[in-house]
Amino acid sequence: MSLRLDSKLPDVGTTIFTVMSQLAADCGAINLSQGFPSFDPPEALVERIEFHLRNGANQYAPMPGVPALREQLAAKTSRLYGRNVDVDSEITICTGATEGLFSTIQAVVRPGDEVIVFDPAYDSYEPAVTLAGGITRHVALAQQEDDFEIDWEAFEAALNDKTRLVIVNFPHNPTGAILSPADVDRLAESVRPYPTFLLSDEVYEHIVFDGVQHVSLLSHDELWKRSFVVSSFGKTFHATGWKVGYCVAPAALTAEFRRVHQFTTFTVVTPIQHALADFLEDSPDIHLALSEFYQQKRDLFCRLLEDSAFSVTPARSTFFQLLDYSGISDEDDTALADRWTREIGVASIPLSPFCAAPFEAKKLRFCFAKDDATLTEAAERLRTL
Numbered sequence: 001m002s003l004r005l006d007s008k009l010p011d012v013g014t015t016i017f018t019v020m021s022q023l024a025a026d027c028g029a030i031n032l033s034q035g036f037p038s039f040d041p042p043e044a045l046v047e048r049i050e051f052h053l054r055n056g057a058n059q060y061a062p063m064p065g066v067p068a069l070r071e072q073l074a075a076k077t078s079r080l081y082g083r084n085v086d087v088d089s090e091i092t093i094c095t096g097a098t099e100g101l102f103s104t105i106q107a108v109v110r111p112g113d114e115v116i117v118f119d120p121a122y123d124s125y126e127p128a129v130t131l132a133g134g135i136t137r138h139v140a141l142a143q144q145e146d147d148f149e150i151d152w153e154a155f156e157a158a159l160n161d162k163t164r165l166v167i168v169n170f171p172h173n174p175t176g177a178i179l180s181p182a183d184v185d186r187l188a189e190s191v192r193p194y195p196t197f198l199l200s201d202e203v204y205e206h207i208v209f210d211g212v213q214h215v216s217l218l219s220h221d222e223l224w225k226r227s228f229v230v231s232s233f234g235k236t237f238h239a240t241g242w243k244v245g246y247c248v249a250p251a252a253l254t255a256e257f258r259r260v261h262q263f264t265t266f267t268v269v270t271p272i273q274h275a276l277a278d279f280l281e282d283s284p285d286i287h288l289a290l291s292e293f294y295q296q297k298r299d300l301f302c303r304l305l306e307d308s309a310f311s312v313t314p315a316r317s318t319f320f321q322l323l324d325y326s327g328i329s330d331e332d333d334t335a336l337a338d339r340w341t342r343e344i345g346v347a348s349i350p351l352s353p354f355c356a357a358p359f360e361a362k363k364l365r366f367c368f369a370k371d372d373a374t375l376t377e378a379a380e381r382l383r384t385l
């Protein structure tokens with residue numbers, strides 16, 4: 001008998017984040033590719049982890065998450081987005097946003113169901129849809145001058161009675177696009193006739209610039225009823241390696257989410273959950289400083305590139321800056337990101353791997369969640385182009 005394992009994900013290779021980070025390490029390049037900060041998490045938070053590690057919080061946490069942490073999140077959800085959620089039945093702590101996204105997709109999507117994503121789309125969505133037997137329909141974001149937004153006509157043309165789930169990600173990685181209150185109303189109007197759920201990936205909810213406020217699907221009375229809203233502490237507390245996130249959804253949706261969650265991961269790292277609960281209780285508004293912190297980084301990086309050959313439109317959110325290289329090269333973005341990592345020693349992320357159709361715009365994504373010296377050195381190298 002010959003034993004052969006046919007891949008369930010034959011088109012999935014190594015993610016571009018791993019590829020570019022590895023290349024950066026091999027070449028000794030400055031790594032502005034993968035989205036992780038070069039700063040430490042708040043000291044008071046680290047101290048609370050140490051405390052809980054030494055004081056017995058080392059066994060399984062409850063399956064939905066430590067109650068004190070869910071209470072803090074419920075309070076935040078009410079304060080920020082005006083949504084009062086039930087601590088016991090509407091919030092689940094999960095293993096990073098990634099698990100929240102995966103468990104939602106497994107809970108909702110059945111074989112043959114269609115799922116709409118907006119390109120460029122974060123790369124974990126489609127494989128999870130494929131594993132659930134679903135079909136991913138890609139709708140490209142429209143580019144208006146240097147901004148990206150939902151192409152409502154294309155979106156509405158893609159919606160149909162088989163659309164089981166629409167995945168939205170605003171603040172958007174990699175373009176920094178955000179939703180306005182009018183966009184959210186339009187989204188509600190578009191999905192109203194269809195039996196479709198929404199999965200809102202809001203991991204950059206606290207990094208929005210120029211005084212603009214993030215509009216969460218949690219704040220919309222109609223959309224909330226059909227939404228799973230996923231976020232993560234990784235981006236907010238400079239702690240991407242901890243992989244602690246959460247999913248907020250109405251009780252009936254959360255019940256289905258938990259059926260999957262309990263067998264995907266069961267529970268999430270206990271001492272960190274307790275520490276996050278303490279920290280949020282002591283500093284409930286800590287996230288308010290985050291936009292200002294990253295706006296300074298964005299402004300520094302953009303200022304340093306002012307006299308470069310790139311065309312630069314400052315990002316509206318997240319810690320990623322797109323640089324338009326059409327004035328320098330007409331090479332394809334993936335080849336160019338590879339070449340510049342080797343030749344000038346700055347690694348970035350191309351956008352093509354996040355799109356089903358060829359991505360025409362000549363743009364690369366650079367992560368500016370780095371110390372000023374690293375950003376200055378990277379910009380100096382980019383200015384030589």
Ligand SMILES: Cc1ncc(COP(=O)(O)O)c(C=O)c1O
Binds near residue numbers: 035169233
């Ligand atoms: C849009 C988006 N969603 C989800 C994630 C994953 O978050 P986590 O590390 O909490 O799983 C990331 C991480 O980069 C992201 O950029």
